[in-house]
Amino acid sequence: MSWAQAILLARGLSRGWGGICGAALMGPPFSQVSLQVPRGLHCSAAAHSSDLWLVPPPPPPPRGPTRALAPHEELFRQASDGARDKANFVQAVQAFGQHNVHKRGHVDFIYLALRKMREYGVERDLAVYNLLLDVFPKEVFRPRSIFQSIFIHYPRQQECGIAVLEQMESHGLMPNKETEFLLIQIFGRKSYPMLKFVRMKLWFSRFKNINPFPVPRDLPQDPVDLATLGLRHIEPNLSARVTVYQMPSSRDSEGAADAPEPHIVGIQTPDQQAALARHNPARPIFVEGPFSLWLRDKCVYYHILRADLLPPEEREVAEIPEEWNLYYPMQLDLDYGRSAWDDYEFDIHKVEEGPIFAICMAGAHNQATLAKWIQGLQETNPALAQIPVVFRLAGSTGELLATSSGLEEPPPPPPEGQEEEEDNQPRQQQGQS
Amino acid sequence: MALVHKFLSGTYIFRKCLKPSVASCPVLGTRFADYCSSSLQKPVAAPGKNSSQRNTEGDLQGHHQREVALDITSPGEKPEFSFDKAIKDEIKDHCRRLKDDIVNYWRGPEGRPLHEVLMEQAKVVWQFRGKEDLDKWIVTSDKTIGGRSEVFLKMGKNNQSALLYGTLSSEAPKDGESGRSGYCAMISRIPRGPFERKRSYDWSQFNTLYLRVRGDGRPWMVNIREDTDLIQRKNQMYSYFMFTRGGPYWQEVKIPFSKFFFSNQGRIRDAQYQLLLDKISSVGFTLADKVDGPFFLEIDFIGVFTDPAHTEEFAYENSPELNPRLFK
Numbered sequence: 217m218s219w220a221q222a223i224l225l226a227r228g229l230s231r232g233w234g235g236i237c238g239a240a241l242m243g244p245p246f247s248q249v250s251l252q253v254p255r256g257l258h259c260s261a262a263a264h265s266s267d268l269w270l271v272p273p274p275p276p277p278p279r280g281p282t283r284a285l286a287p288h289e290e291l292f293r294q295a296s297d298g299a300r301d302k303a304n305f306v307q308a309v310q311a312f313g314q315h316n317v318h319k320r321g322h323v324d325f326i327y328l329a330l331r332k333m334r335e336y337g338v339e340r341d342l343a344v345y346n347l348l349l350d351v352f353p354k355e356v357f358r359p360r361s362i363f364q365s366i367f368i369h370y371p372r373q374q375e376c377g378i379a380v381l382e383q384m385e386s387h388g389l390m391p392n393k394e395t396e397f398l399l400i401q402i403f404g405r406k407s408y409p410m411l412k413f414v415r416m417k418l419w420f421s422r423f424k425n426i427n428p429f430p431v432p433r434d435l436p437q438d439p440v441d442l443a444t445l446g447l448r449h450i451e452p453n454l455s456a457r458v459t460v461y462q463m464p465s466s467r468d469s470e471g472a473a474d475a476p477e478p479h480i481v482g483i484q485t486p487d488q489q490a491a492l493a494r495h496n497p498a499r500p501i502f503v504e505g506p507f508s509l510w511l512r513d514k515c516v517y518y519h520i521l522r523a524d525l526l527p528p529e530e531r532e533v534a535e536i537p538e539e540w541n542l543y544y545p546m547q548l549d550l551d552y553g554r555s556a557w558d559d560y561e562f563d564i565h566k567v568e569e570g571p572i573f574a575i576c577m578a579g580a581h582n583q584a585t586l587a588k589w590i591q592g593l594q595e596t597n598p599a600l601a602q603i604p605v606v607f608r609l610a611g612s613t614g615e616l617l618a619t620s621s622g623l624e625e626p627p628p629p630p631p632e633g634q635e636e637e638e639d640n641q642p643r644q645q646q647g648q649s
Numbered sequence: 650m651a652l653v654h655k656f657l658s659g660t661y662i663f664r665k666c667l668k669p670s671v672a673s674c675p676v677l678g679t680r681f682a683d684y685c686s687s688s689l690q691k692p693v694a695a696p697g698k699n700s701s702q703r704n705t706e707g708d709l710q711g712h713h714q715r716e717v718a719l720d721i722t723s724p725g726e727k728p729e730f731s732f733d734k735a736i737k738d739e740i741k742d743h744c745r746r747l748k749d750d751i752v753n754y755w756r757g758p759e760g761r762p763l764h765e766v767l768m769e770q771a772k773v774v775w776q777f778r779g780k781e782d783l784d785k786w787i788v789t790s791d792k793t794i795g796g797r798s799e800v801f802l803k804m805g806k807n808n809q810s811a812l813l814y815g816t817l818s819s820e821a822p823k824d825g826e827s828g829r830s831g832y833c834a835m836i837s838r839i840p841r842g843p844f845e846r847k848r849s850y851d852w853s854q855f856n857t858l859y860l861r862v863r864g865d866g867r868p869w870m871v872n873i874r875e876d877t878d879l880i881q882r883k884n885q886m887y888s889y890f891m892f893t894r895g896g897p898y899w900q901e902v903k904i905p906f907s908k909f910f911f912s913n914q915g916r917i918r919d920a921q922y923q924l925l926l927d928k929i930s931s932v933g934f935t936l937a938d939k940v941d942g943p944f945f946l947e948i949d950f951i952g953v954f955t956d957p958a959h960t961e962e963f964a965y966e967n968s969p970e971l972n973p974r975l976f977k
Contacts (some may be wrong), residue, residue: 450865450897564773567809
């Protein structure tokens with residue numbers, strides 16, 4: 217070909233390469249240059265005769281956020297004009313594939329997409345992870361000779377694959393057959409992402425059901441349902457009864473209502489009911505709280521109604537009369553000596569605390585709400601009317617307060633709230649539901 | 650005089666004076682954060698990274714272990730500064746411990762008669778009935794690597810239990826290499842004999858770990874470390890999960906030792922072997938469940954016992970896919 221054509225072609229080629237070298241030196245205009253590179257190679261060279269092909273284009277003035285934009289971030293920007301949801305995310309991921317036939321920069325794009333997943337709310341969606349793994353070009357990174365398999369073949373891509381799997385793992389997702397097929401297609405069977413996949417399958421299936429107190433993954437949004445779930449979670453006795461003492465009132469219905477009524481849900485077992493009926497009215501009972509309970513990632517607060525431990529002299533042992541059961545004795549007083557190798561008891565006095573009579577979860581943690589709970593409890597426990605109730609509401613460090621009133625606790629570290637007595641002015645405390 | 654010189658150059662703690670340097674934990678990195686505090690209640694030192702389960706190759710994403718010591722100031726008595734008196738007290742204390750050690754050797758293992766030790770089925774190892782029981786534990790959080798979690802340990806109410814509380818924050822420290830963060834841990838100190846010799850626990854006749862705790866519903870991880878005579882063992886530990894129920898009732902957690910899985914440098918390894926109980930050096934609790942917020946854990950006591958119904962030796966078998974060398 218003629219020398220003019222050769223020079224113009226060389227100009228176009230070197231401008232393309234110069235663009236890449238220039239991009240290696242400075243970050244922001246990379247997206248611009250990558251757009252220009254295909255033009256330089258595929259379009260006619262005559263169009264670029266006026267461009268300065270020795271000097272790389274000046275960087276654009278920084279616009280908007282001071283953080284430098286990651287490459288391909290504009291794909292997410294244009295897709296998310298509306299809501300940030302799965303459809304937009306999938307659209308952005310697919311736009312990358314259409315935009316770039318050779319999928320240049322797919323590693324950076326996948327890292328960026330992994331970071332953006334949380335904004336779009338798709339971090340717990342396995343199909344999206346499979347779609348993201350689909351971005352990798354297939355069959356290119358598989359090792360073909362023994363030397364390639366000895367040395368880590370395409371290490372950045374393998375790290376990227378491992379990063380995808382690691383994010384899946386940190387959200388507790390189990391990969392499926394599609395993931396396995398994709399990984400084999402992309403990296404081969406002996407690669408590190410495939411190894412991680414095998415380990416995930418093994419350890420996840422081993423640890424799937426080890427939680428003796430499982431909490432459902434989708435927690436109910438309704439506060440009353442959440443409170444019921446939480447109360448049933450902490451009360452091991454299955455014969456306990458959950459009562460809703462007050463439903464939350466909607467804020468916009470009656471404008472005259474001065475304060476929105478919080479929900480009050482309580483739980484009590486029949487044993488606790490019987491113990492409360494037997495309780496001596498001379499001794500006060502305490503409402504303590506709020507204590508925190510974590511259900512997966514939601515924190516709810518509960519209060520308890522309890523009494524102090526009786527001193528040993530006042531404790532009475534319930535005597536079962538002889539005639540209660542005529543078929544076999546209820547109490548055996550045999551004195552078989554058990555030698556040391558049968559003794560499975562620990563040589564320590566376990567911490568003893570006073571009996572708990574009821575537990576409740578309420579929307580607000582102030583005395584007025586809890587007083588309503590006590591009133592509701594009085595319907596099923598008429599003995600409660602005679603027993604003095606002392607409110608001990610503290611901040612939410614979560615520890616139970618001192619039982620005996622004689623002990624003065626040293627000033628605890630912040631945050632710790634105040635103790636209230638029933639006679640004092642009730643102080644409003646912020647509800648933290 | 651040579652003995653005193655050895656004390657001065659060694660690394661042991663003046664119980665009532667300032668702490669000069671990091672005590673029992675070895676330092677692998679080069680960072681030393683020395684906060685001189687007025688009194689020494691709970692010195693804080695750092696073990697390795699958080700030990701949530703991970704399955705990747707260690708060499709592709711290498712993690713460094715940096716050990717940094719922090720002192721948390723807490724209200725307590727004022728220190729009495731008398732250098733000579735402190736040295737004399739330490740010498741006397743160590744000599745007394747040496748004498749006890751020699752005498753106990755003739756009496757039986759750990760100073761108790763042999764028949765008592767052989768027939769024992771349940772043993773309380775750590776109890777929390779006084780402040781000196783809290784000194785047997787070290788409390789750590791990811792503040793040592795630059796994170797924002799806080800953790801404190803204090804006696805619970807009526808001096809009947811220990812309360813471990815704090816706030817977890819999974820914000821990663823901005824040091825350019827940590828991707829994730831957010832852990833809090835409570836580790837027991839390695840038992841020491843006279844002259845700070847390392848001792849270990851021998852639990853070979855027990856098969857279950859027993860904990861009486863009251864938590865807030867968060868999942869914890871229990872880690873057991875074996876004796877660190879060999880240098881490779883410093884990063885190895887055996888772990889299992891402890892799920893707390895939450896609520897006002899005390900919870901008994903029984904974890905058989907056969908359920909503990911092996912991990913090295915914070916990652917589960919493919920080759921699993923059972924936990925050998927004859928040289929245990931420390932037990933720890935870790936919280937790293939990626940949920941930000943306050944937490945607490947109240948512990949009554951920790952013990953070991955023999956569960957006669959538990960006959961399993963090891964819960965995890967090695968798979969030929971992951972470890973073909975074991976099956977040759």
